[in-house]
Amino acid sequence: MSIAVDTTAPLLSLEQKKRARNVGFSLVFLGLVSAFLLAGRPGNAGFKLVDSYTVFLPAQPFARALAVALVALGAIQLFRGFGKWTNVVLAIATGTFVIAFLTWAASGGSFSLTGMLQDTVTRSVPITLGAIAGILCERSGVINIAIEGQLLGGAFAGAVLGSLYGPWVGIVGAMAMGVGLSAILAVFAIRFRVDQVIVGFAINFFSLGLTSFLAQRVLTPHPEYNIVKPFTPYAVPLLSKIPVIGVVLFTQTLFVYVSILAVVVSTWFLYRTRWGLRTRAIGEYPQAAGTLGVDVIKLRYRNVWIAGAVAGLGGAWWPLGTVGRFDQNITNGRGFIALAAVIFGRWHPVGALTAALVFGLSEAIQLKMSNLDTGIPSEFLLMAPYIVTLIVVAGFVGRSRAPKAAGQAYDASK
Amino acid sequence: MKKFFNKIGERLNRISSMKLTLLAVLSALVVGAFIIIISDVDKLKSGDIAGAFSTVGSAYWALVVGSFGSLRAISNTINSSTPLILCGISVAIAFKAGLFNIGATGQMLAGGMASLWVGFSMHGPGIIQVPLAVLAGAIGGAAFGAIPGFLKARTGAHEVITTIMLNNMMAFFVLWLLKTNLFQREERTDPISKLVSAEGKLPRLFGFLDGRSDLIAHAGFFVALGVVAAYWWFLKKSTTGFEFRAYGLNSDAATYAGMHVKRLTVLAMVFAGGIAGMAGAAEVLGTYGYASANFAGNIGFDAIAIALLGQSSPLGTMFAAILFGALQAGGRQMQANSDVPIDLIVVLRALIVMFIAAPLLVKTIWRTKSATVSAGQTFRGWGS
Numbered sequence: 001m002s003i004a005v006d007t008t009a010p011l012l013s014l015e016q017k018k019r020a021r022n023v024g025f026s027l028v029f030l031g032l033v034s035a036f037l038l039a040g041r042p043g044n045a046g047f048k049l050v051d052s053y054t055v056f057l058p059a060q061p062f063a064r065a066l067a068v069a070l071v072a073l074g075a076i077q078l079f080r081g082f083g084k085w086t087n088v089v090l091a092i093a094t095g096t097f098v099i100a101f102l103t104w105a106a107s108g109g110s111f112s113l114t115g116m117l118q119d120t121v122t123r124s125v126p127i128t129l130g131a132i133a134g135i136l137c138e139r140s141g142v143i144n145i146a147i148e149g150q151l152l153g154g155a156f157a158g159a160v161l162g163s164l165y166g167p168w169v170g171i172v173g174a175m176a177m178g179v180g181l182s183a184i185l186a187v188f189a190i191r192f193r194v195d196q197v198i199v200g201f202a203i204n205f206f207s208l209g210l211t212s213f214l215a216q217r218v219l220t221p222h223p224e225y226n227i228v229k230p231f232t233p234y235a236v237p238l239l240s241k242i243p244v245i246g247v248v249l250f251t252q253t254l255f256v257y258v259s260i261l262a263v264v265v266s267t268w269f270l271y272r273t274r275w276g277l278r279t280r281a282i283g284e285y286p287q288a289a290g291t292l293g294v295d296v297i298k299l300r301y302r303n304v305w306i307a308g309a310v311a312g313l314g315g316a317w318w319p320l321g322t323v324g325r326f327d328q329n330i331t332n333g334r335g336f337i338a339l340a341a342v343i344f345g346r347w348h349p350v351g352a353l354t355a356a357l358v359f360g361l362s363e364a365i366q367l368k369m370s371n372l373d374t375g376i377p378s379e380f381l382l383m384a385p386y387i388v389t390l391i392v393v394a395g396f397v398g399r400s401r402a403p404k405a406a407g408q409a410y411d412a413s414k
Numbered sequence: 415m416k417k418f419f420n421k422i423g424e425r426l427n428r429i430s431s432m433k434l435t436l437l438a439v440l441s442a443l444v445v446g447a448f449i450i451i452i453s454d455v456d457k458l459k460s461g462d463i464a465g466a467f468s469t470v471g472s473a474y475w476a477l478v479v480g481s482f483g484s485l486r487a488i489s490n491t492i493n494s495s496t497p498l499i500l501c502g503i504s505v506a507i508a509f510k511a512g513l514f515n516i517g518a519t520g521q522m523l524a525g526g527m528a529s530l531w532v533g534f535s536m537h538g539p540g541i542i543q544v545p546l547a548v549l550a551g552a553i554g555g556a557a558f559g560a561i562p563g564f565l566k567a568r569t570g571a572h573e574v575i576t577t578i579m580l581n582n583m584m585a586f587f588v589l590w591l592l593k594t595n596l597f598q599r600e601e602r603t604d605p606i607s608k609l610v611s612a613e614g615k616l617p618r619l620f621g622f623l624d625g626r627s628d629l630i631a632h633a634g635f636f637v638a639l640g641v642v643a644a645y646w647w648f649l650k651k652s653t654t655g656f657e658f659r660a661y662g663l664n665s666d667a668a669t670y671a672g673m674h675v676k677r678l679t680v681l682a683m684v685f686a687g688g689i690a691g692m693a694g695a696a697e698v699l700g701t702y703g704y705a706s707a708n709f710a711g712n713i714g715f716d717a718i719a720i721a722l723l724g725q726s727s728p729l730g731t732m733f734a735a736i737l738f739g740a741l742q743a744g745g746r747q748m749q750a751n752s753d754v755p756i757d758l759i760v761v762l763r764a765l766i767v768m769f770i771a772a773p774l775l776v777k778t779i780w781r782t783k784s785a786t787v788s789a790g791q792t793f794r795g796w797g798s
Contacts, residue, residue: 184768192772197514198722202767205719209760210449216755217453328757333582340575379590386579393579394571 023090024077026391030097031070038063038104045103046110050243057099059107066100069093102365105372116364117248121256124353124360125321126151126331128259129314130338131345131352132266133178133307138347139270140303141283141405142189145200146181147311148335149207153177154315156211159326160219162228167320170228171313174320178312179305181207186304190297193409204335212328219326230324231255255313255321262310266349279303283403286410296410314338340389347403359385437776438769439737443474446762450754473754480747481740485629487747489620492631493701495739497522499638500693501717502735503645504686506726508573510649511682512662517562517577518690519714520584521555525691526698527588528554530597530607530705533698538613544699547614548637551695552688558584559687560680567676573683581714589707599704607705616700634696639732641689646728658682690714719767738763 044056070093076082082089102113130147137144157177162170181203188199219226231253240250249256270276278299281289286296318330337359344358345351362385369381447470452458454466481491501518508515529551536543562576591597592605599608616637620629648655661668661678669675693713698705720738724730745759769776 188768188772188775192774194771198771199768201718201722202764202771205715205760205764205767209757209762209764212757213449213755213761214453216757217753218455222455333578336578340578343572343575377590377593379586383583383586386582390565390571390576390579390583393575394565394569 020077020081020086023086024074024081027070027074027077027090027093029074030093031067031074034063034070034097034100035067038100039067041104041107043108045106045108047102047106047113048110049114050247054110055113056110057103059103062103063100066096070097098361098365105369109372111368111372114244114247116368117244118251119364119367120357120360121248121252122321122360123363124356125255125259126314126317126334127338127341127356127359128353129262129310129317130335131341131356132262132349133182133311133314134339134342135270135345135347135349135352136266136279136303136307136310137182137185138342138403138406139283140279140300141286141403141408141410142185142300142304143196143200143407144182144185144304144307145197145339146185146203146207146335147338148331148333149200149204150178150181150308150311151315151331151335151338152211152329153181153207154312155318155330156214156315156326157312158316159228159319160225162316162320163225167228167231170320171316174316175309175312178308178310178315180308182304182308182311185308186301189409190300190304193411196407196409208329211326215326215328226325228319228324230320230322253321255317258313260353262313263349263353266310270349275299280403282410283405286405286408290410290412296412300410311335337385337389340393343402344389344393346401358388362388434773434776435770437780438766441769441776441779442762442765445765446758447474449761450758469752469754473748473752473758476748476751477741477744479744480751481744485620485626487743489629489631490743490746491736491740492619492635493739494742495736496632496634496638496696496700497693497713498716498720498735498739498742499635499732500641500696501690501713502720502724502731503638503641503728504690504693505717505721506724506728506731507645507648507658507689508682508686509721509726510655510662511658511678512665513563513566513679513682513686514574515559515562515577515683515686515690516574516718517559517580517714518686518693518717519710519712520577520581521559521687521690522694522697522710522714523584523588524558524687524694525551525553525555526694526705526709527591527597528691529695530610530698533610533614534608536614537611540613540617543611543614544616547610547699548616548692548695551691551698553691555691555694556684556688559683559685559690561683563680563683563687566683567679585708588705592705592707597705605707610699610703614699615703616696630701632696632700634700637692637696641692642728642732649728654678654681690717716763719763723767723770737766 039060042060043058045059046054046056048054073089073093077086077089130151133150134144134147154174154177158170158174160170161173184203184206185196185199188194189196215226233251233253234257235246236250240246242250268276270280278289278294282294282296282299290296315331319326323330338352338356341352341355341359344355345353366378366381366384369376370378450470450473451466454469457463457466457469480487482488501522504518504521505515529547532543532547532550536546558580561580562571562573565571565576566573589605592607597607599606616632616634618629619631619633619635620626623629649659657668657673657678660671661673661675665675668678694710697709697713702709716738717735720734721731723734723737724732741759741762745756748754748758749756
């Protein structure tokens with residue numbers, strides 16, 4: 001064991017070096033994009049912040065200034081390195097680049113920046129909740145690939161029960177549906193020790209097939225089961241009066257508040273409670289935890305159930321937070337994006353929230369872009385979130401460390 | 415003598431594994447029947463329980479008739495199975511090397527578009543053009559499959575994420591391609607491609623029966639069978655195949671034995687992508703004769719279930735694909751004959767996979783005594 005530890009130390013630093021180099025090259029690359037592409041359009045871009053106030057940014061000078069700054073930062077990173085500030089520099093640079101991109105796209109026109117940010121937060125909800133479901137499972141050593149299925153099941157139950165008995169019952173039903181689907185995962189993965197990825201995939205298929213089947217067979221002839229009144233945004237007293245932030249964060253539906261709460265609670269739960277400590281322990285080395293008297297099986301069951309409830313709630317976002325109805329495959333792969341957010345966020349709720357916001361932002365940007373005439377084919381804008389994920393995962397996250405026992409069934413006799 | 419008995423034991427084991435598969439299918443059908451009955455809201459409300467049961471009968475009968483009941487049904491089954499076999503092998507070969515290829519959909523799209531380009535820009539002779547187009551499909555798929563392999567080898571980016579992202583990117587890229595002058599059909603505004611020239615289409619299997627234009631099965635099926643044979647040879651006889659299996663079973667041991675792990679990772683994804691690309695070629699050159707935005711459908715995802723069901727073995731994967739293809743063909747008939755939507759097929763497939771994966775469960779339900787069959791572990795966690 002000790003030998004293994006010794007050899008990994010220099011390897012890690014080599015990888016860190018590689019990563020630092022990648023960051024440097026990316027900064028230079030962004031700078032070049034900014035210089036040659038984004039500086040190509042003259043005119044001012046208007047960003048409406050509040051109804052009465054619009055900020056105008058000159059597109060061309062902004063992009064040129066950014067290009068110089070990015071290339072300089074990239075050069076510093078390549079020759080000296082920012083060390084522990086690397087991520088901060090990268091985040092600021094990327095953020096500024098996004099603003100430059102928006103300036104370029106909106107030059108000669110204007111759009112509501114506040115509206116876009118509000119949309120970002122709204123759209124991140126199912127991804128955040130789905131990712132938390134993934135984290136709770138995987139931290140306890142059960143890979144949850146079935147997030148997509150749980151979201152879809154939650155959306156279906158939320159729509160039907162919401163239509164029949166009102167939105168609050170819809171939420172409870174969605175969570176129950178999530179628990180039901182995760183119970184399948186739990187029984188198969190923990191009790192029958194089936195390969196967790198196989199069960200997860202089967203649950204995704206099962207959920208997709210069942211909800212599509214029922215939607216066509218029951219909901220199409222009975223549209224009265226599929227019309228629900230979604231929750232309306234609730235403006236938090238006082239806080240919603242703050243300009244920009246008030247609209248973005250505090251004039252939202254229940255789902256946004258609950259998902260932020262879920263991030264806080266799950267972080268506290270994982271890192272500050274005995275349950276959380278034990279959960280992390282059985283996700284790393286269940287045999288050791290089992291020897292010390294932790295009931296591995298029971299704890300895994302509970303975590304998977306809770307995760308199901310969280311994912312079901314995330315699914316309820318579609319009918320109860322947005323469109324007010326269920327459609328076949330309404331989640332459209334968001335569960336897999338949530339899975340990416342789990343890894344992207346390194347199995348930490350706050351990291352997952354960040355990743356979800358990035359996805360939400362790119363969805364929101366792409367919606368806005370379709371209204372602006374940029375000359376970029378809309379298909380390429382639609383690709384953007386996936387390209388970003390690919391680059392981030394390949395370039396910066398790399399071999400992120402997963403819970404060690406994730407994917408392995410627990411056998412006390414071993 | 416001992417060897418002989420061992421062999422017999424192996425046979426018996428295989429038979430019981432067969433029995434287990436049949437029981438799993440049966441269990442899935444029972445659950446499916448339950449779902450059909452409880453979803454028949456109107457009949458249940460009016461108390462017509464017998465009517466609800468008879469729906470199950472007519473639905474399942476249509477499933478059988480639609481998949482094997484006539485020459486046309488068999489042709490449909492063959493046609494549906496063809497891309498499923500190829501994509502199933504694509505996922506299976508990656509599984510063997512310990513990789514999880516969710517990207518068959520994107521690789522299929524890439525390969526299909528490459529073969530489409532050869533298909534409409536050349537005008538015969540067929541004996542050259544068709545193999546060339548299929549080859550182009552394989553190359554297109556392999557090139558696209560190489561990306562996640564390369565990323566994994568170089569940066570450690572997990573293939574589950576990268577292939578999902580690449581699938582989505584490819585879907586939009588194809589949508590864009592289909593609107594370019596190169597690919598879009600003349601005088602069309604929607605994303606639909608030019609037609610593959612008559613010489614470039616994969617020949618119909620039942621082309622010798624004049625006037626039966628409804629028999630759509632095509633020679634892509636033989637390509638698929640050839641790939642199954644090649645896969646078998648690769649696993650059993652080739653050095654690289656041995657390395658794949660060794661690496662898939664125990665990556666540490668394989669590394670220690672001096673196998674070049676990065677090379678294997680890239681190679682596995684290249685093979686997987688190439689085979690999935692051929693599935694795209696088969697769909698474009700055989701089934702449709704053109705490409706629309708989502709000609710890959712859900713085949714890449716079904717393929718994962720197929721490879722799991724067939725435990726990644728050549729024959730197992732092939733039979734699983736034919737089973738899924740038959741369900742697909744029968745499902746269309748079922749939707750037409752009874753009012754049971756084809757989505758039931760997706761449920762049945764999921765249930766079959768679940769029951770197969772949990773032999774212990776099937777054994778408890780049916781109280782059978784058969785040898786333990788493990789589905790095996792396909793996935794060793796998120797670490798590299």
